[in-house]
Each structure stands twice: as C-alpha cells, then as structure tokens.
Amino acid sequence: MDILLQQILNGLVLGSVYALVALGYTMVYGILGLINFAHGEVVMIGAMIALAVMTLLTGTMVGVPPVVIVSLAIAAAIAVCMALAYAIERVAYRPLRNAPRLAPLITAIGMSILLQNVAMVIWGRQYKTFPQLFSTQPHTIAGATITDLQIVIIVVSAALMVGLLALVNFTRLGRAMRATSENKTIAGLMGVNVDKIISATFVIGAALGAVAGVLVAANYSIAHYSMGFMLGLKAFTAAVLGGIGNLGGAVLGGLLLGLIESIGAGYIGDVTGGFLGSHYQDVFAFLVLILVLVFRPTGIMGERVAERA
Amino acid sequence: MSMLEVSKLKVSYGGINAVKGIDLRVDAGEMVALIGANGAGKTTTLKAVSGLLQHGGHVRYNGEDVSRRPAYQLVELGIAMVPEGRGVFGRLTVDENLRMGAYVINDRGLIRGEVDRIYHLFPRLKERRDQTAGTLSGGEQQMLAIGRALMSQPRLLLLDEPSMGLAPLMVEKIFEVVRQISENGVTILLVEQNARLALAMSGRSYVMESGTVTLEGESASLLDNPQVRQAYLGE
Numbered sequence: 432m433d434i435l436l437q438q439i440l441n442g443l444v445l446g447s448v449y450a451l452v453a454l455g456y457t458m459v460y461g462i463l464g465l466i467n468f469a470h471g472e473v474v475m476i477g478a479m480i481a482l483a484v485m486t487l488l489t490g491t492m493v494g495v496p497p498v499v500i501v502s503l504a505i506a507a508a509i510a511v512c513m514a515l516a517y518a519i520e521r522v523a524y525r526p527l528r529n530a531p532r533l534a535p536l537i538t539a540i541g542m543s544i545l546l547q548n549v550a551m552v553i554w555g556r557q558y559k560t561f562p563q564l565f566s567t568q569p570h571t572i573a574g575a576t577i578t579d580l581q582i583v584i585i586v587v588s589a590a591l592m593v594g595l596l597a598l599v600n601f602t603r604l605g606r607a608m609r610a611t612s613e614n615k616t617i618a619g620l621m622g623v624n625v626d627k628i629i630s631a632t633f634v635i636g637a638a639l640g641a642v643a644g645v646l647v648a649a650n651y652s653i654a655h656y657s658m659g660f661m662l663g664l665k666a667f668t669a670a671v672l673g674g675i676g677n678l679g680g681a682v683l684g685g686l687l688l689g690l691i692e693s694i695g696a697g698y699i700g701d702v703t704g705g706f707l708g709s710h711y712q713d714v715f716a717f718l719v720l721i722l723v724l725v726f727r728p729t730g731i732m733g734e735r736v737a738e739r740a
Numbered sequence: 741m742s743m744l745e746v747s748k749l750k751v752s753y754g755g756i757n758a759v760k761g762i763d764l765r766v767d768a769g770e771m772v773a774l775i776g777a778n779g780a781g782k783t784t785t786l787k788a789v790s791g792l793l794q795h796g797g798h799v800r801y802n803g804e805d806v807s808r809r810p811a812y813q814l815v816e817l818g819i820a821m822v823p824e825g826r827g828v829f830g831r832l833t834v835d836e837n838l839r840m841g842a843y844v845i846n847d848r849g850l851i852r853g854e855v856d857r858i859y860h861l862f863p864r865l866k867e868r869r870d871q872t873a874g875t876l877s878g879g880e881q882q883m884l885a886i887g888r889a890l891m892s893q894p895r896l897l898l899l900d901e902p903s904m905g906l907a908p909l910m911v912e913k914i915f916e917v918v919r920q921i922s923e924n925g926v927t928i929l930l931v932e933q934n935a936r937l938a939l940a941m942s943g944r945s946y947v948m949e950s951g952t953v954t955l956e957g958e959s960a961s962l963l964d965n966p967q968v969r970q971a972y973l974g975e
C-alpha cells in the first residue's frame with residue numbers, strides 16, 4: 432500500500448505540471464480552434480531562461496539570498512515566455528486566421544521545431560543541471576515521502592489554476608475571452624478588440640507554461656532544449672482527456688494523466704513480471720490519447736468541438 | 741447633417757454583388773425602416789454600416805467617415821447592432837450577456853444602473869438572469885439581444901429583423917419596446933421583412949430589391965403606394 436500512496440503523491444506532482452501546461456493548449460484551442468504545438472517549446476524556454484538567469488545572478492550577485500534569485504529567475508522566465516507567445520501569435524498565426532485549418536496546424540508544428548532548434552543553438556545539446564531550489568529533505572506521510580519542492584509544485588500549480596479560473600469566470604477580460612471563444616463577430620459588435628483578446632489568451636497561457644517549465648526542470652533537476660516536446664505532447668493529451676477547450680477539463684485531465692502515468696509506472700513491472708520496467712511510463716500517456724480519441728473524442732468534460740480537432 | 745449617411749455603398753461576396761451602390765441617410769432621432777424580400781441585401785447593408793464587412797462607397801457617422809473602422813471601434817462611437825438571428829452568447833448567462841453589451845462602458849455604477857433598467861424593461865430577463873442564454877426561448881433571446889445592444893448607450897441602433905421567428909404576441913411586445921427606445925431619443929435603422937409593421941413604426945423607409953434601393957419616402961405614403969401594397973403587403 433505504501434507504493435500506491437507514494438505513486439499517488441508523485442502522480443499529483445506530475446499531474447499539476449501537466450495541468451498547468453494543458454491549460455495553455457486548451458485556452459488557445461477554445462478561442463481559435465488551433466492546437467498550438469509550439470506551447471511545449473514555450474514551456475522549455477521558460478525553464479531555460481530561468482536557468483540562465485539563476486546561473487548569471489549566482490555568479491555575479493554573491494550574497495544575495497537564493498529566494499531573491501529564484502524569484503527574479505521565475506519573473507524573467509514569465510516575461511520572456513509572454514513576449515514570445517505574443518510574437519508567435521502575431522507573426523505565425525494571425526496572418527493565417529482565415530486560412531484553411533491545416534495551414535495554422537502545420538505552422539504550429541513548424542514553430543515548435545524552429546523554437547527547439549533556436550534553443551539548441553543558444554543553449555547547446557547537452558543536458559543542463561537545474562539547481563536545487565528547495566531542500567530535498569523528504570517528509571514522511573503514512574509511509575510515503577514528499578519533498579518541499581513537490582509540495583511547492585502542488586501548491587503553486589493549484590494557486591495558479593484557481594487564479595486562472597477566477598480570471599476567466601469573474602473578470603471583464605475573462606468574460607470577453609469566453610464571448611470571443613463563442614463568437615468573434617458578435618464579440619466585435621460588443622466593442623471587443625478580438626485581436627487583443629486572442630493575444631491575451633496566448634500570453635496568459637504562456638505565463639502558466641513558464642512557471643510549469645521552471646517547476647518541471649526543478650523537479651527533475653534537468654533542463655534540455657527538447658524537454659518541451661514530450662511534456663507538450665503529454666499536456667496536450669491531458670487537455671484532450673479532459674475535453675479540449677474546457678478549462679476545468681484541462682485541470683482534471685492533467686491530474687488524471689499524472690496519476691495514470693505514475694500508478695502505471697509503479698505497477699507495470701509487477702504486472703508484466705518484470706518484462707517492462709517503469710521507464711515505460713510514457714506509454715501510458717499515448718495509450719490514453721489513443722483510447723480517448725477513439726472512444727470519447729470530446730474528452731471527459733467536453734460537449735462540443737471534436738469534429739474540429 | 742444626418743447622423744448616418746451612406747453613399748454609393750457596394751458590397752460583394754466573392755463575385756456576387758449583394759449591394760450595388762445604394763444611398764441612404766438617417767437623421768438624428770429618426771426611425772428609418774429598410775424593407776425588402778429575402779436576399780435583397782438588407783443584412784449586408786447593416787453589416788457594412790456596423791463595420792463587419794468591407795465595402796466600397798462611404799459610411800459617414802455624424803460627419804465622420806467611418807468606412808474603414810472595424811466594428812469594435814464603432815461601438816465606442818455610439819453605434820450598436822442587434823444582429824439577425826439575435827447572436828446572444830449561448831454559454832454566457834443573461835447577466836453576463838448584458839455586461840458584454842456594456843464592454844465599452846467603464847463606469848461600473850452606470851453599468852449597474854443600466855442592467856437594472858433593462859431588467860425593468862424586460863422582467864422576464866430578470867427572472868432568468870443566471871441562466872445561460874442558450875436556454876432562453878427565441879423571444880427571450882431577442883429581448884436579450886436588444887437589451888444587450890442598449891447597454892452600450894448607443895445613439896444609433898441598427899436592428900436586423902427583430903420579429904424574425906417570433907409569435908405575434910412577442911412581436912408586439914418587442915416592437916412596443918422598440919418604439920419606447922425611439923421615444924427615448926435613440927436613432928434607429930430598422931431592417932424588417934414584416935413590411936406592414938416596419939412602415940407603421942417608422943417615419944421614413946427605403947425599399948431594397950436585389951442590391952439596390954428601388955423606392956424611398958415617408959412610410960405613410962409608401963403604405964399607400966400601389967407597388968408597395970402589391971409586392972410587400974400582399975394585396
């Protein structure tokens with residue numbers, strides 16, 4: 432039983448990060464019907480920027496408390512990712528707003544590859560060690576262990592998700608985002624500058640993604656130019672699982688996927704008599720993606736779309 | 741100077757010329773009707789005026805050429821439209837729909853007051869304020885669409901077939917409110933298929949036929965015009 436509890440905790444940590452990233456996919460899909468495949472790379476760049484800032488500041492500002500350095504690094508990551516996402520929408524997607532649906536999709540994939548390559552040129556091919564942000568001293572709860580970092584991941588993710596849901600449901604901007612996602616023409620007749628709302632959607636999703644990037648890099652102590660690829664694909668899976676376009680669905684899908692992966696990885700060895708090890712963890716996400724697409728393409732909470740995906 | 745002055749307005753969809761160079765004007769305080777059969781180009785004209793469609797010719801609003809302005813900027817200038825088919829946000833609540841109508845208004849107190857005023861005008865909407873608009877009946881949606889347009893404090897209101905698909909009693913109720921809005925000083929350009937009603941409500945009218953204005957004048961005299969009587973009043 433200890434294993435199960437441990438895997439549930441690990442799954443929640445993983446799932447929180449998936450959920451944060453999934454929100455970025457689902458928000459953009461909700462408003463544009465576009466799967467922004469470059470979102471995973473935005474997350475990666477968030478991690479890379481944070482790492483670069485931390486390295487720079489630790490070298491130059493001796494004696495500055497680590498909390499300050501970490502905060503500055505995260506702030507820089509958020510700012511860069513927001514600017515990047517704004518630029519991506521502006522340059523790559525907006526000119527294709529009225530083009531056939533395949534065009535922006537291919538552009539998104541191209542943008543994803545481009546960003547990976549740019550990151551590789553800037554930061555190199557090697558895996559980079561991501562500094563420990565918090566003590567890794569584990570706490571023991573009922574036989575399972577959890578570190579400060581893992582607690583921070585869960586708490587920060589939860590706070591951001593609650594904040595986003597409040598923004599979307601209870602503010603003027605959020606109302607305009609929902610109205611725009613429902614009907615851009617009519618939103619325009621209300622005085623909404625639809626382009627601005629779409630930009631805001633990209634930028635907010637990128638801010639969440641930047642934080643997710645820092646959290647995931649800290650969790651594995653590693654950052655790499657290609658880290659956004661698998662993470663992005665899994666978060667996309669989470670968004671589809673929850674019902675793409677639906678914010679609550681992205682949160683639910685992320686947490687569920689994290690749990691499925693983690694619990695699956697914990698038991699796959701036993702179930703297959705040691706034939707498949709826990710490094711087959713990634714299999715679960717794609718199994719889930721295929722199953723959802725085949726049996727319930729609208730996801731758990733989605734009631735619309737599907738035919739557009 | 742007219743409040744709205746449309747000159748040589750041309751709109752085409754791909755190769756199809758839907759509006760072929762029409763002129764029309766609406767003076768401040770007037771209610772003007774635009775009538776015509778299906779496909780005459782009425783909706784196209786309203787969409788061009790409200791900034792939703794690119795067009796040739798000119799649209800002047802209070803003397804300013806607003807031809808190239810997108811719809812969202814015209815709302816700030818005081819033009820609101822109730823689109824054909826209502827266009828309520830089905831997944832937003834009634835209350836949220838009204839607040840979307842006040843998107844360009846920054847004064848929260850004013851917004852609150854206006855919401856109350858709309859609920860006073862349409863008590864049915866008040867009962868359903870927390871319901872999503874998609875669950876409303878057609879008549880309720882039309883009330884909501886009109887209420888929402890009023891929330892932006894328009895000086896010029898463009899109405900596209902407010903009677904469409906409604907039972908006679910509901911049509912009466914809606915037009916009673918339209919008359920009230922007009923009496924409160926809002927200038928109205930009304931597109932209607934129900935020619936009898938539109939001519940009875942308005943001061944002046946234009947008759948459109950396949951993209952051109954074929955007749956115009958005082959609504960009262962158009963009501964007596966044999967051509968109109970035969971073609972649009974079914975006599």
Ligand SMILES: Nc1ncnc2c1ncn2[C@@H]1O[C@H](COP(=O)(O)OP(=O)(O)OP(=O)(O)O)[C@@H](O)[C@H]1O
Binds near residue numbers: 756777781784824
């Ligand atoms: N999006 C479009 N693409 C192509 N043609 C269009 C489009 N919208 C309208 N049309 C055509 O333009 C012409 C005018 O249409 P419009 O909707 O303005 O007519 P209307 O007078 O509003 O008719 P109704 O009374 O039926 O609403 C019609 O021939 C119509 O088929």
Ligand SMILES: [Mg+2]
Binds near residue numbers: 783901
């Ligand atoms: Mg029409």
